[in-house]
Amino acid sequence: MAIEKGTFTSVWSDGTEITTDCQFDRETNNIPIVESSSDDSGHGNLVKEYVTDKDGATLIVCENCHHQILRPATVINKLQNGLHEKESGFCCDCCGELYVLVNGSLCVVQQDDDNEVM
């Protein structure tokens, strides 16, 4: 276990940012204690969540399970024309969700047999 202290920030569609102290495990990328994000907070929809470590680095949190920091990954996307496209993306080791950054926003990569993560 390599528990570190940081802060957990939720960004909402009305512009509200809520930051709380948190701990996370550097080895497993798990964030053990997170107050579950609810959609009835009065701030609209959850836009993104991230952890800031003690060095100020931003670590993107999985938007699906909310308690796992995404690790960088190469996502291989099979295009409609049969070609493969490698994109730098992110993978959640917990729930297996794949993301790529599009214009600064996380987008889920549709997972099927044609898409792989490296």
Ligand SMILES: [Zn+2]
């Ligand atoms: Zn996840």
